[in-house]
Amino acid sequence: MVKTFAVIGLGLFGRKVCEVLIEKGGEVIAIDNSPDQVNKVKDFVTQAILLDTTDDETIDDAPLDHVDAAIVAIGDNIEASILTTTLLKQIGVPYVIARAVNKTHYRVLKKLGADEVINIEEDEGRSVALNLINPSVLKKVILSKNVILSEINLPKNFIDLKVGDLDLKDKFSIRIMAIRRVLTKLDSDGNSIREELFLYIEDVDKFLDGDILLVSGATTDIEKFSSSIEV
Structure with a gap:
């Protein structure tokens, strides 16, 4: 059965997540509030959407009813990351993975109900x-x-x-x-x-x-x- 994923935030990290999910046979709904970022992925993802995921009315209209998981790949905009994660849980997305940029951000995302939180910078620094x-x-x-x-x-x-x-x-x-x-x-x-x-x-x-x-x-x-x- 093909799984459907929403990737929100289409910077370098988000685009790479989209690429790998598509390569592995998944369907990807790619979302960003920047037209330039959406244009970068529109030719290889299942659906590319220009959308502000921090707005509760806007996100209600997004086609997220049947996604298996959402990846909040938003980078340095901590407020947008927190709001997006909160709204995704509120609308019933079954599994939300969020990217954190520091330990405080990590703890907040976990308290908000993110099912999984990853800290790219910390993990990479630890690995090096x-x-x-x-x-x-x-x-x-x-x-x-x-x-x-x-x-x-x-x-x-x-x-x-x-x-x-x-x-x-x-x-x-x-x-x-x-x-x-x-x-x-x-x-x-x-x-x-x-x-x-x-x-x-x-x-x-x-x-x-x-x-x-x-x-x-x-x-x-x-x-x-x-x-x-x-x-």
């Missing part, structure tokens, strides 16, 4: 800092508010150990889900061929130098683990 402090963490995917999936370089002291030798669940409350392993072979002409394997943990006899671990757990637990390892 963590990558500098813990270069062993390669990539991460957010699974829920507190749980992430991360790729981590194999610690040196894990080399040649067996999966059963580790006790990460009890020590750090994290799980190793799989391993990404790169093998180099020679073809018949003596040329190197790089082969990448994705191995589920039950298929791994022991860890090899160069393995990349795919681990899941709470953000703080993975940070604690990655800070403790030697790479």
